[in-house]
Amino acid sequence: MSLYLHQPPNEDDDIVRLESWSIREFDGGGRHFVGFSLETQHGRVSTAITELNVETKTARTTSGRKYELVGPSGYNSDAEYVFNRVKEIIGGGQPWKDVSEQLIPGSRRPRQRIVWPEDEQ
Secondary structure, three states, X not given: OOOOOOOOOOHHHOEEEEEEEEEEEEOOOOEEEEEEXXXXXXXXXXXXXXXXXXXXXXXXXXXXXXXXXXXXXXXXXXXXXXXXXXXXXXXXXXXXXXXXXXHOOOOEOOOOOOOOHHHOO
């Protein structure tokens, strides 16, 4: 898997659509998207978020790229791999937390309870 710390946007990638996404906030204040890009089929971490429209789940980052958050927030192993590789660089070694649900209430994927046949009595 290749890691790119920053690529300027071009006409071919006007909007990045992320699924299984989250918003990570570092103690220093920077917020970044972490998710799976539907265009590239790779995990992705954005530059810092500068604008966020909660109603449309769209945003813009410091690179000028536009993001669209698809479906509920969630977890993706490829995105976590990328985040773990770049978090020291983008966060300056600061602790971070997931603020997805705080910023976009109701965005978390509901937990699914499995009912086994023997439990249906």
